[in-house]
Amino acid sequence: MSLLVEMNDKAMAMGIPLSVHLDVTYRCNERCVHCYLDHDDQGEMTTAEIKSVLDQLAEAGVFFLVLSGGEVFMRQDFLEIVEHARRLQFNVKVKTNGVMIHEAETKRLRQLGVEQVQLSVYSHRPEIHDAITKLPGSLKRTINSIRFLKSQGLKVTMSNVMMTVNRRDQAGTHALAKQLGVSYTLDPTVTPKLDGDTSILNLRVEEDNLDELFANPDLVGDVEEFCKPPAPVDEDMMEGYSCSAGHTACYINPYGEVFPCVQFPLPTGNLRRQKFADIWYRSPQMNEVRSIKVKDLTVCSSCSHAGTCTRCPGLAYMEGSMRGPSSSDCEKSFHRTGIPSANMLRKAGMAAGGPLVQIMPMMA
Amino acid sequence: MNAEDNCMAETYIVRSAAIAARKLGGEMMIMSAVDSTFFTLNEVATVIWQAADGRTPLSEIIERRVCAEFDVEPEVARQDAEQFVTELSQHRILLVSDSPIPEPKLGTAEAQ
Numbered sequence: 001m002s003l004l005v006e007m008n009d010k011a012m013a014m015g016i017p018l019s020v021h022l023d024v025t026y027r028c029n030e031r032c033v034h035c036y037l038d039h040d041d042q043g044e045m046t047t048a049e050i051k052s053v054l055d056q057l058a059e060a061g062v063f064f065l066v067l068s069g070g071e072v073f074m075r076q077d078f079l080e081i082v083e084h085a086r087r088l089q090f091n092v093k094v095k096t097n098g099v100m101i102h103e104a105e106t107k108r109l110r111q112l113g114v115e116q117v118q119l120s121v122y123s124h125r126p127e128i129h130d131a132i133t134k135l136p137g138s139l140k141r142t143i144n145s146i147r148f149l150k151s152q153g154l155k156v157t158m159s160n161v162m163m164t165v166n167r168r169d170q171a172g173t174h175a176l177a178k179q180l181g182v183s184y185t186l187d188p189t190v191t192p193k194l195d196g197d198t199s200i201l202n203l204r205v206e207e208d209n210l211d212e213l214f215a216n217p218d219l220v221g222d223v224e225e226f227c228k229p230p231a232p233v234d235e236d237m238m239e240g241y242s243c244s245a246g247h248t249a250c251y252i253n254p255y256g257e258v259f260p261c262v263q264f265p266l267p268t269g270n271l272r273r274q275k276f277a278d279i280w281y282r283s284p285q286m287n288e289v290r291s292i293k294v295k296d297l298t299v300c301s302s303c304s305h306a307g308t309c310t311r312c313p314g315l316a317y318m319e320g321s322m323r324g325p326s327s328s329d330c331e332k333s334f335h336r337t338g339i340p341s342a343n344m345l346r347k348a349g350m351a352a353g354g355p356l357v358q359i360m361p362m363m364a
Numbered sequence: 365m366n367a368e369d370n371c372m373a374e375t376y377i378v379r380s381a382a383i384a385a386r387k388l389g390g391e392m393m394i395m396s397a398v399d400s401t402f403f404t405l406n407e408v409a410t411v412i413w414q415a416a417d418g419r420t421p422l423s424e425i426i427e428r429r430v431c432a433e434f435d436v437e438p439e440v441a442r443q444d445a446e447q448f449v450t451e452l453s454q455h456r457i458l459l460v461s462d463s464p465i466p467e468p469k470l471g472t473a474e475a476q
Contacts, residue, residue, distance in 0.1 A: 003402050003403075003404055004402055006404070007388060007393055007404065010388060010389060011388060014388070014389055016388060016389075018388075058386070061386060061387070061388060062386070063384065063386040063388075063393055083470070083471060086470055086471075087470055089383065089384050089385045089386065090384055090386075091384035091395050091397075092384070108471070111470075111471045112470065112471050113381065113382045113383070113384075113397035113470070114397075115384065115395070115397060115400065155400070
């Protein structure tokens with residue numbers, strides 16, 4: 001077991017929030033077609049408020065801190081926030097589109113000991129990337145930023161979201177990352193907007209694209225291992241939890257609201273009125289989320305994928321129930337292994353209009 | 365360092381600024397911002413780490429903190445502490461000197 005896994009298990013047992021994702025703003029200079037945020041400023045936390053939140057997070061034991069947005073550099077105090085975070089000895093990862101990063105910002109991020117910078121790149125072709133971000137020239141500026149960051153010795157990751165509009169460019173974008181000498185991640189997940197609007201879900205790739213994705217060793221490593229059928233579900237798996245949301249991780253938005261995860265829009269408290277520790281340890285919503293074990297899931301507990309599925313409780317919540325299935329993860333499990341999920345079988349049964357009750361005659 | 369050197373010169377240790385660190389259940393987690401190496405320190409090492417202010421000699425940290433707080437022989441404590449200091453200094457997590465050293469300031473070249 002790696003040391004990090006060991007520490008995560010320890011944090012889980014102690015109820016320590018090891019990782020926090022903090023969006024410092026929802027304002028952005030790009031208008032990405034798939035973005036789930038409302039970019040109007042609804043009264044984001046001040047510098048002093050954010051510093052106070054960071055103090056409380058350090059006190060609570062948070063180690064990994066993701067600073068994201070919106071575009072983080074839309075805040076003029078962003079580097080001051082990073083400096084405060086680093087004085088508190090967080091492991092800091094910054095997510096940005098890089099458009100506003102120049103040599104000075106790069107040097108400062110390096111001096112402050114930021115662990116990693118993640119930049120979104122949706123295509124190697126400007127006509128596709130810029131059409132997604134709706135900001136002309138954005139690909140060129142983001143690539144320049146990646147070069148600055150690399151030249152300072154910072155660890156850089158290029159992250160891509162695979163959508164209908166850029167699915168053909170996946171290989172080219174990956175090649176660009178290799179050429180720039182940075183890590184590459186690809187996620188086929190498009191989530192509903194935080195206000196519940198699902199119109200952007202039509203950007204989700206077709207199922208055939210998932211098959212292609214999961215068969216690509218450049219992306220998944222050992223394809224045979226990645227796509228192998230799920231191991232039989234045992235008691236330990238049923239007693240386990242489906243993800244770290246609310247257990248060792250949570251999300252804070254620019255207005256001080258705390259959620260179990262960035263993809264789990266269940267409000268659990270507000271840092272403008274409550275202390276972080278009060279929300280983390282005493283919020284009824286947070287406690288409900290962390291009470292749910294795999295065996296408590298309404299459909300998934302009977303699914304053969306129960307022990308290996310990437311089921312997102314936040315997406316399930318947005319579908320109607322935090323104890324229910326997350327259909328997009330059902331699809332991923334199916335396309336990874338070829339084995340339909342319990343939820344898919346249940347839906348297929350309903351669609352077929354079969355009998356409501358099936359009766360097996362007693363044997364004579 | 366050998367025993368003879370130890371008699372002649374003190375060792376001073378100070379925490380690098382280029383690290384992420386947090387205490388989890390009595391044990392310190394540390395990650396180097398230079399090479400992302402991840403360390404966990406046991407309770408004794410955590411005490412030494414927290415006392416590494418660049419002004420207090422290592423021998424004093426061992427005597428006043430380690431031996432006073434834990435049931436350990438001074439010689440064993442010294443050997444363990446020296447091994448710990450050597451290991452962490454190789455990853456630039458701890459900075460070592462034979463004279464007092466100021467604590468590195470975050471955001472400066474010397475902190476990297």
